[in-house]
Amino acid sequence: MDKVFVKGLRTDAYIGVYEWEHEQPQPLLFDLTMAWDQTAAAASDDLQHALDYDALSKAVIKLVEARPRQLIETVAEEVAELILTDFKVSRVTVCVSKPKAVPAADTVGVEITRGKN
Numbered sequence: 001m002d003k004v005f006v007k008g009l010r011t012d013a014y015i016g017v018y019e020w021e022h023e024q025p026q027p028l029l030f031d032l033t034m035a036w037d038q039t040a041a042a043a044s045d046d047l048q049h050a051l052d053y054d055a056l057s058k059a060v061i062k063l064v065e066a067r068p069r070q071l072i073e074t075v076a077e078e079v080a081e082l083i084l085t086d087f088k089v090s091r092v093t094v095c096v097s098k099p100k101a102v103p104a105a106d107t108v109g110v111e112i113t114r115g116k117n
């Protein structure tokens, strides 16, 4: 299956279980990989038949910045659900990185893959 991807999509979010994390936003980075058949987009050269990574990126940022959450697992599931539902994608992998979470590590995060039944 063909894929459309977005790497290193940055948002600033109220995210975390600790008190200080509720008081200031911190960066979350998303790597998103969507299954998408490119045939119609390539044949027509028309964005209407493509998975619009610009619109998708904006929708993800809007969702993530809309409200505070405790766990990055929750964010990952909500982002996957948005992409599957609003962008008619059949399968998506969402990787969420939280670079400020563990000072001794470059970054930490979770990765999930979800599909429509």
Ligand SMILES: Nc1nc2c(c(=O)[nH]1)N=C([C@H](O)[C@@H](O)CO)CN2
Residues within 6 Å of the ligand: 015, 016, 017, 018, 021, 070, 071, 072, 073, 098, 100, 101, 102
């Ligand atoms: N699996 C997870 N572990 C932890 C999370 C999380 O969202 N998922 N969050 C925290 C804290 O908020 C941490 O990021 C602050 O440094 C701890 N573990």
